[in-house]
Amino acid sequence: MIQIHDLNFRVKDRFLLKTIDIEIKKGELIAIVGPNGAGKSTFLSCLGSEIPYQAKQFSFKNKDIKSYKKDEIPLHRAKFSQHQSAEINLKNDEIVLMGRYPYFKNDADISDKEIVQNWMQKTETQHLIDREYEQLSGGEKQRLHLARVFTQLENTIENKLLLLDEPLNNLDVAHQFKTLHLIKEFTNKNNTALVVLHDLNIASQFADRLILLNKGTIELFDEPQKVLTQERISRVYQYPCILHQHPVTNQPIILFG
Numbered sequence: 001m002i003q004i005h006d007l008n009f010r011v012k013d014r015f016l017l018k019t020i021d022i023e024i025k026k027g028e029l030i031a032i033v034g035p036n037g038a039g040k041s042t043f044l045s046c047l048g049s050e051i052p053y054q055a056k057q058f059s060f061k062n063k064d065i066k067s068y069k070k071d072e073i074p075l076h077r078a079k080f081s082q083h084q085s086a087e088i089n090l091k092n093d094e095i096v097l098m099g100r101y102p103y104f105k106n107d108a109d110i111s112d113k114e115i116v117q118n119w120m121q122k123t124e125t126q127h128l129i130d131r132e133y134e135q136l137s138g139g140e141k142q143r144l145h146l147a148r149v150f151t152q153l154e155n156t157i158e159n160k161l162l163l164l165d166e167p168l169n170n171l172d173v174a175h176q177f178k179t180l181h182l183i184k185e186f187t188n189k190n191n192t193a194l195v196v197l198h199d200l201n202i203a204s205q206f207a208d209r210l211i212l213l214n215k216g217t218i219e220l221f222d223e224p225q226k227v228l229t230q231e232r233i234s235r236v237y238q239y240p241c242i243l244h245q246h247p248v249t250n251q252p253i254i255l256f257g
């Protein structure tokens with residue numbers, strides 16, 4: 001699905017990402033974890049072609065990512081950014097409809113509107129239709145934008161890519177889990193998701209593999225059991241921790257302190 005060889009991104013003399021080599025398969029849910037400033041958002045921005053990285057290879061679905069046409073790529077790949085525009089002068093369902101902009105010229109058709117309704121239902125934002133965006137809570141805004149990115153990838157194309165930068169911010173526990181289930185539903189259909197997460201235990205429970213970033217390089221890219229060891233996590237985060245096992249999933253649980 002994605003092959004990256006020797007990807008670097010630097011600002012002036014400082015490498016924010018250095019010698020990134022990675023191969024990601026279709027159907028994987030990958031969590032990107034690591035301390036503040038490790039390069040997680042920067043890496044996701046590279047995957048979303050938002051910043052001018054250098055790479056010896058970056059293929060997406062066996063094609064050079066740069067060979068995709070501008071109007072073609074949004075049907076294959078969508079990105080949810082950490083910071084949404086503060087002032088949006090649209091009604092809430094119109095914000096979700098933005099996800100359909102790649103599909104119509106002037107007016108949305110009935111199927112676009114149905115897709116919007118469907119994702120507002122799935123993200124439990126339907127009741128917010130008549131409320132003003134500015135007055136929504138942080139978690140409600142977050143769920144609205146999640147609906148927008150899912151709406152963007154609602155099509156018959158196979159092996160799509162979803163990039164999510166801290167999608168669980170501001171969400172209560174139930175909505176965090178519901179959102180992860182929506183992401184899992186997406187990857188279960190042979191699509192791929194890369195998700196920046198701070199909660200290692202949620203990452204451990206849901207992700208097939210973790211990318212542990214540290215100081216702009218990949219410390220380890222592997223299954224949660226391999227990545228989440230006491231020594232590695234306390235060293236990378238510079239904080240003591242102990243390791244447990246989830247009583248149901250058997251995945252590792254990290255307790256800090």
Ligand SMILES: Nc1ncnc2c1ncn2[C@@H]1O[C@H](COP(=O)(O)OP(=O)(O)OP(=O)(O)O)[C@@H](O)[C@H]1O
Nearest residue numbers: 011016034035036037038039040041042043196213
């Ligand atoms: N445009 C830029 N110019 C200079 N430095 C930058 C730029 N963008 C990011 N950085 C720096 O690069 C490093 C990585 O930033 P990034 O936002 O990718 O980290 P992160 O792992 O997502 O962190 P966090 O967990 O805090 O969100 C940080 O030290 C940040 O200050």
